[in-house]
Amino acid sequence: MATTKKVTRAAQAKTQAQASSARTAKTPAQADEKKRQRIFGYSFSSVYPLYLQKVEKKGRTREELDEVIAWLTGYRGRELAQVLEDRRDLETFFAQAPRMNPKMSLIQGVVCGVRVEELTDPLMQKIRYLDKLVDELAQGKAMEKILRA
Numbered sequence: 001m002a003t004t005k006k007v008t009r010a011a012q013a014k015t016q017a018q019a020s021s022a023r024t025a026k027t028p029a030q031a032d033e034k035k036r037q038r039i040f041g042y043s044f045s046s047v048y049p050l051y052l053q054k055v056e057k058k059g060r061t062r063e064e065l066d067e068v069i070a071w072l073t074g075y076r077g078r079e080l081a082q083v084l085e086d087r088r089d090l091e092t093f094f095a096q097a098p099r100m101n102p103k104m105s106l107i108q109g110v111v112c113g114v115r116v117e118e119l120t121d122p123l124m125q126k127i128r129y130l131d132k133l134v135d136e137l138a139q140g141k142a143m144e145k146i147l148r149a
Contacts, residue, residue: 014149040123044093045084054064058138068133071147072126074098094126106148111135 055065070076074097075083083093094100104126108117111131121124136146143149 002106031053031101039127040091043087043089045087047090048084048141055138058104058140060137060140064137065134067143068137068146069130070132072101072104072133074100090127091123093122100126102149 019106019137024138025036052062052065056062066076069080073094076098079098105117105130109115109132111128114128116132119128133146
């Protein structure tokens with residue numbers, strides 16, 4: 001009888017543990033949403049130096065990077081400097097962009113294993129568009145091709 005009680009208590013404890021973990025477990029969609037929100041919360045000023053480092057390592061310049069950013073978002077000169085100073089998150093950066101380029105839909109290709117033209121979230125697509133343009137700049141493409149001229 002003592003063995004039966006031990007087995008029963010062990011089974012109850014296991015059931016309670018499973019129920020508890022089921023309540024706290026996240027679905028893949030919840031995990032993706034959390035990751036997405038984290039990315040949107042990055043400040044543009046924390047991402048910009050990474051872009052700059054990437055393009056300078058490949059022999060491109062800050063001016064070329066700024067030109068690519070201006071082409072996509074409309075941020076130029078002092079406006080871009082203000083964005084970097086304000087530490088705006090990526091969501092705000094794109095929401096307050098002076099003028100998103102209507103030709104941005106011409107940007108195609110793969111960034112981080114995902115085709116940018118197939119992204120359904122508009123903000124994530126804009127972030128990946130910028131990533132793709134920076135990649136093209138770092139790869140040595142001509143500015144005319146990068147800017148879809």
